[in-house]
Amino acid sequence: MRQSFDDISAQLKGRHRKSARLKWMSMGALGLAGLFLVFFFTDMLIKGLPAFQQAQIQVQVDYNEMAQEIPPAAVNEDVRPLVSRGYLRLIPGRMEDNPDLLGTSRMEWVLADGQVDQYLKGHHTNLSASEQAVVDQLASEGRAELKFNTNFFTRGDSKMPELAGIASAAMGTVMTLLVTLAVAFPIGVMTAVYLEEFAPDNRFTQIIEININNLAAIPSILFGLLGLAIFINFFGVPRSSPLVGGLTLALMTLPVIIIATRTALRSVPEDIRHAAFGVGCSRWQVVRDHVLPVSMPGIMTGSIIGLAQAMGETAPLIIVGMVAFIPDVTATFTEAATVMPAQIFTWAGEPDRAFTERTAGGILVLLTILITLNATAVVLRKKFERRW
Amino acid sequence: MQTNQLILLFSGALLVLGLIAFFMGRAKAAKVRASGTAMYAQPDQYAWFAALATAGPAVAVGAIGAFALLLMGAEIPTPYLLAASLVVAAGGMMVAMMQVRPDFHARKAIERTIRFVLAGAAMISIFTTFGILISIISEAIRFFQMQSFWDFITGTTWNPGASFLAAAGRAEEGATAAQFGSVPLFAGTFMITLIAMLVAIPIGLMSAIYMSEYAPAKVRTIAKPVLEVLAGIPTVVYGFFAAITVAPLVVSLAGMVGLEASFSNALAPGIVMGIMIIPFISSLSDDVINAVPDSMRQGSLALGMTRAETIKDVVVPAALPGIISASLLAVSRAMGETMIVVMAAGMRPNLTANPLEDMTTVTVRIVAALTGDQEFASAETLSAFALGLVLFVVTLTLNMVSVIMIRRFREKYRSNNL
Numbered sequence: 027m028r029q030s031f032d033d034i035s036a037q038l039k040g041r042h043r044k045s046a047r048l049k050w051m052s053m054g055a056l057g058l059a060g061l062f063l064v065f066f067f068t069d070m071l072i073k074g075l076p077a078f079q080q081a082q083i084q085v086q087v088d089y090n091e092m093a094q095e096i097p098p099a100a101v102n103e104d105v106r107p108l109v110s111r112g113y114l115r116l117i118p119g120r121m122e123d124n125p126d127l128l129g130t131s132r133m134e135w136v137l138a139d140g141q142v143d144q145y146l147k148g149h150h151t152n153l154s155a156s157e158q159a160v161v162d163q164l165a166s167e168g169r170a171e172l173k174f175n176t177n178f179f180t181r182g183d184s185k186m187p188e189l190a191g192i193a194s195a196a197m198g199t200v201m202t203l204l205v206t207l208a209v210a211f212p213i214g215v216m217t218a219v220y221l222e223e224f225a226p227d228n229r230f231t232q233i234i235e236i237n238i239n240n241l242a243a244i245p246s247i248l249f250g251l252l253g254l255a256i257f258i259n260f261f262g263v264p265r266s267s268p269l270v271g272g273l274t275l276a277l278m279t280l281p282v283i284i285i286a287t288r289t290a291l292r293s294v295p296e297d298i299r300h301a302a303f304g305v306g307c308s309r310w311q312v313v314r315d316h317v318l319p320v321s322m323p324g325i326m327t328g329s330i331i332g333l334a335q336a337m338g339e340t341a342p343l344i345i346v347g348m349v350a351f352i353p354d355v356t357a358t359f360t361e362a363a364t365v366m367p368a369q370i371f372t373w374a375g376e377p378d379r380a381f382t383e384r385t386a387g388g389i390l391v392l393l394t395i396l397i398t399l400n401a402t403a404v405v406l407r408k409k410f411e412r413r414w
Numbered sequence: 415m416q417t418n419q420l421i422l423l424f425s426g427a428l429l430v431l432g433l434i435a436f437f438m439g440r441a442k443a444a445k446v447r448a449s450g451t452a453m454y455a456q457p458d459q460y461a462w463f464a465a466l467a468t469a470g471p472a473v474a475v476g477a478i479g480a481f482a483l484l485l486m487g488a489e490i491p492t493p494y495l496l497a498a499s500l501v502v503a504a505g506g507m508m509v510a511m512m513q514v515r516p517d518f519h520a521r522k523a524i525e526r527t528i529r530f531v532l533a534g535a536a537m538i539s540i541f542t543t544f545g546i547l548i549s550i551i552s553e554a555i556r557f558f559q560m561q562s563f564w565d566f567i568t569g570t571t572w573n574p575g576a577s578f579l580a581a582a583g584r585a586e587e588g589a590t591a592a593q594f595g596s597v598p599l600f601a602g603t604f605m606i607t608l609i610a611m612l613v614a615i616p617i618g619l620m621s622a623i624y625m626s627e628y629a630p631a632k633v634r635t636i637a638k639p640v641l642e643v644l645a646g647i648p649t650v651v652y653g654f655f656a657a658i659t660v661a662p663l664v665v666s667l668a669g670m671v672g673l674e675a676s677f678s679n680a681l682a683p684g685i686v687m688g689i690m691i692i693p694f695i696s697s698l699s700d701d702v703i704n705a706v707p708d709s710m711r712q713g714s715l716a717l718g719m720t721r722a723e724t725i726k727d728v729v730v731p732a733a734l735p736g737i738i739s740a741s742l743l744a745v746s747r748a749m750g751e752t753m754i755v756v757m758a759a760g761m762r763p764n765l766t767a768n769p770l771e772d773m774t775t776v777t778v779r780i781v782a783a784l785t786g787d788q789e790f791a792s793a794e795t796l797s798a799f800a801l802g803l804v805l806f807v808v809t810l811t812l813n814m815v816s817v818i819m820i821r822r823f824r825e826k827y828r829s830n831n832l
Contacts, residue, residue, distance in 0.1 A: 041720045047722070048726070055624065223770060244806070246750070252546045260512065284539070
């Protein structure tokens with residue numbers, strides 16, 4: 027059928043409208059993703075920020091002999107249920123450390139019970155009406171306040187939410203990542219150097235390359251199964267320890283570091299190598315003195331990104347048992363430890379509302395560290411990136 | 415902790431020996447050169463060679479001995495082993511000293527050693543793959559000796575409850591026999607993966623189209639890293655978000671239209687997983703769309719097609735193999751994703767097509783089986799490895815297909831560009 031110019035012009039309008047629609051739709055998709063990100067961060071901030079504040083109340087603390095035997099006796103009966111039981115248990119220890127305290131009695135700001143904390147934050151609690159009245163009374167006198175929660179950053183895990191902190195998990199994360207870095211960085215860089223600079227282009231090299239790409243796509247939980255079967259059951263590495271967790275994560279991070287290092291090595295222009303060969307360097311001398319120094323920023327960036335990834339990983343660590351309850355902050359490689367994501371996982375499983383708050387607080391800390399790490403990587407890349 | 419001290423002592427002794435070898439080697443080479451003889455290598459290179467020859471074989475002997483100790487259960491007392499290594503080190507040093515001769519290529523020897531060590535490092539990634547394969551397969555075989563393979567693949571009831579009694583030799587006390595039919599687990603995995611893909615593929619693909627075809631450079635430099643943030647959020651965080659925020663939201667939304675939803679419904683983890691995968695699909699699709707040669711766009715526009723028609727009928731079809739390959743990779747990632755489903759999906763194996771009910775997945779059962787207080791040899795614990803094996807095979811196949819597709823795509827357009 028023949029179409030007149032008018033028909034085609036009429037169609038044209040429709041076609042342009044469709045064209046605009048696709049543009050708006052695709053823009054909308056991107057916007058949706060951005061919107062989600064905003065929603066997510068707002069949600070986490072609302073849920074997590076209260077965790078950085080903790081209720082304290084000012085009460086009379088009597089350091090007497092009775093309190094040495096029965097710690098709750100140190101505070102007056104009417105406020106006793108409002109004070110954190112965990113805090114009270116620390117009182118005899120403090121008297122032992124400081125014998126002068128014995129026999130004295132003074133007003134002190136003490137850690138309030140988790141329920142008081144929730145009540146002051148305006149959440150539902152199971153405090154009795156009379157207890158609520160006491161808290162209201164204290165609050166009106168300025169003797170019950172929300173203060174900055176230092177415990178959250180200095181203490182380990184606890185069954186009592188007001189005493190639970192992220193420090194032992196943070197220490198576990200540091201120890202685990204030290205192992206990861208110590209294993210994955212040298213091996214990763216060496217593998218990449220071999221593949222880029224030394225390896226002949228043969229079957230064997232191709233198999234290694236395909237293998238590395240596959241390794242990068244294997245679900246992380248399978249690395250946990252490897253850690254359990256090989257490291258723990260076969261080599262007898264202690265379960266739940268940063269050593270086994272770090273080794274497992276190292277195998278997972280390896281492909282990331284290898285791929286990043288190879289990209290960095292590949293971006294070094296051939297001229298540099300040729301010049302070095304020209305003055306009589308051997309292959310290793312070329313790599314050590316010329317190629318590696320120039321590509322170091324790229325390698326560092328890749329390693330930081332890999333490390334950040336390993337830091338957020340949970341599934342394989344749960345499999346190798348790194349979800350232990352660790353109340354003390356200890357730096358150890360071979361004893362049971364937990365890591366920050368695992369701590370978040372454990373807290374998320376607690377029914378108590380106060381722990382939900384802790385969970386979100388822990389998430390905020392973890393996200394802050396991860397974003398800082400990634401930003402460092404980006405800045406490093408920007409600062410040292412060379413265009414040849 | 416006597417072994418620890420011994421090993422420390424050994425390392426110290428080795429270090430000292432290495433240093434001695436280094437300086438003696440250098441001194442000897444320097445002397446030879448000072449006497450006027452031309453040498454093949456620099457004194458430093460002889461020194462490095464001497465140090466390598468001292469420490470290398472000793473470490474190798476120590477490692478092999480430790481391996482024999484661990485694997486074969488050989489009865490070698492650690493002190494003897496370490497002493498033997500030190501003797502080897504001393505021998506290595508003597509040989510190295512004799513090799514400090516003008517006609518010895520120390521640099522080439524170092525080069526060979528280094529190449530060998532680097533290749534050894536490259537082998538570790540292969541060992542890892544084999545390690546995963548061996549650990550999973552050997553335990554899975556133990557599982558299939560207890561349970562029939564056919565029941566595992568086709569059974570529709572997953573009820574490992576009584577298996578620990580059987581492992582404890584008290585099988586008759588269990589009310590029902592343990593059943594390991596994995597179909598409901600795979601149905602759950604499939605359902606959640608499907609939901610995730612329904613979220614991730616349209617949004618990811620559309621974002622990629624916007625970023626590569628429409629967005630001004632400024633928007634792209636901001637939008638790309640922002641999207642990448644989505645990929646950088648740890649999965650445990652997504653899991654918490656799905657369980658605490660999205661799942662109640664889904665329940666109340668479903669309640670508004672008169673549907674009943676479980677608090678551990680499959681929809682919430684599916685949606686959140688989809689969001690997590692968006693940047694994955696968008697960045698891979700962005701790459702392939704950018705790889706479509708501009709001449710194709712120019713040709714299409716020159717024929718009078720509108721921009722949308724060019725994208726829809728020319729660019730996307732040309733990039734389709736790449737997009738499909740990205741989607742397959744995303745599917746494999748969604749299937750292996752653990753934390754989101756562990757925290758937000760149900761524990762109850764449930765064969766249903768309703769995403770508002772609770773469903774469990776393969777990865778949830780793996781975690782559940784390995785975090786219980788079970789004997790390692792019990793059928794439930796071993797079932798984790800059988801599930802892991804299936805997961806490994808499926809994800810590996812998906813990855814392989816995806817890699818082959820993307821390679822075809824790249825080859826096709828590389829030749830076009832020439």
